[in-house]
Amino acid sequence: MLGDKEVDGINLIRTIKLRHPGCKILVLSSHYSPATVAMAMQTGSLGFYGKSQELEELGTAIRKVAMGQIYLHPAMAAELEAQATPAVSPEAGAKDSLAQNSALSPKEQEVLRCFLDGMSVNDIAAKFSRSANTISTQKKSAFRKLGIKSDGELFKLSNSLRI
Structure with missing residues (x-):
């Protein structure tokens, strides 16, 4: 830290x-x-x-x-x-996908946002009426897309993420 x-x-x-x-x-x-x-x-x-x-x-x-x-x-x-995969069409002014976190689905973004706010997987599942397994899968998918492997890496990158 x-x-x-x-x-x-x-x-x-x-x-x-x-x-x-x-x-x-x-x-x-x-x-x-x-x-x-x-x-x-x-x-x-x-x-x-x-x-x-x-x-x-x-x-x-x-x-x-x-x-x-x-x-x-x-x-x-x-x-x-x-x-790199664009989230919106080039005509709409899409920038590099990682800078905009467009590689992340909206649900993955909201899971990471809640996690960075201190919520647990169970808290997030309750908030969005989803199972803890679904939330965990979305978090793992977001980690894979961002190229990170741990919660610590996510927190280190959190100032630079736009989610």
Whole structure:
């Protein structure tokens, strides 16, 4: 958990881009899930290097970002592209699906919203007159779509989610 004076990575990227708009940011992190990578990129990072990647790739990542090019490991780029599905037509001005959380169904969004508000699966089930199994399934589906595996990861990402 972050202390009062600590800043999470997404807010740090925002602050750097605000104060130094010409800065080229490459994120190095052990949190290498599609949701984390997508949020960092949408916030202003030009690249994302997972700590589990081969060390030889780090030089390539640094050079590409320094030249103003985007760097993502090809497997991560493919995974992000596979997850991108527009919620509304392009004519309606759809942005990247993860930024808008359009990959999540409305029910998945409301389950996550309630969960982030401190409600348990049973509380959410009672509120929406659904079974606890249905709520649990919707929560698991939302986690899969966001590329996260735990409640802790959801809470870390909650400031950046638009649900």
